Amino acid sequence: MSDRPLLLLDVDGPLNPYGARFIRPRGYVTRRLRPSDWLARQAPGSRLHRRGLRVRLNPGHGARLMALPYQLAWATTWMHDANEMIAPVIGLPGDLPVIEWPELFVRDPEGLYWKTRHVMAWAAGRPFVWVDDMITDLDVRHVAAHHDAAALLLPIDPRRGLREQDFQELERWARDL
Template identity: 45%
Template sequence: MLLFLDVDGPLIPFGAADRAYPVYDRGLAGPPDAGGHPLLNRVDPALGARLGGLGCELVWATTWMDDANACLAPWLGLPELPVVRWPDEDEPPGLLHWKTRSLVAWAAGRPFVWIDDELTEADRAWAAVHHPAPALLHRVDHRYGLTGADFTAVAEWLRLSVQPLSRPPRR
């Protein structure tokens, strides 16, 4: 099972006017390639273990591209992850998110979870029609990032989607 992971919003919360964001300190100046990213310490390092605990093949699905491996993977205690390479093309017409077609193509018929803060019903509907395997397109509130409720929802979907289909009763 693939898990496509966006960074800005799910891992780095932003835009909440009603609270200050926690600051996490790993006792390090940060990974050598962090380039002084000003929001890296907003990422809870414990998210790495929680994401790894879902039992999915994690894949960066972010405009951070290789910087996600250079900056975030070490901060989260994750190994280097595959990175989706985005095509250089115009945004799709209508309400479809510009990542949707690429992620469905990258999945190549395999079941997947996509965690992002910009998903809409248009993306879910398009994936349902164009992707033959189970897919969960899970929207995270960018103001708070991944929460316990998000992990519960994804874990429950994973539990239900990987169960073998029950057989009809014999007559």
């Protein structure tokens, strides 16, 4: 298993298409969740604090992801809350490895996305695909120049989340590796 490439998963964007604000996309369910990072940024006693964050998730995604020839890991601000709160809804095991960010949303001196250097360090020379809605061309170029193995940065539209074509791309990339 461990010779499989890594598939690093962001939650908000790829799994929770938060950009689809008014219409629940087909196949998705709505949950109110209270992840610790989000909770820390809400005023205690506020309506949102009480109700929780609205999250849309596709219960079919876990099986689709597990069927891919990758080793899955979380690359999200949800960190361990992803195993606890997201995994049971979409049907993933609750013990996937988690990238632990030392700090969230830290501005990068070269303008990279704040996760990028941590993702590369965590992958530690292994091939990986990273699905996230905030990846830019700068990150793609940086990883291509500095990562010692194959890597694919797959930007996901947060209005749509992971789509059929993304699953196909993930299949293809692993096969061609």
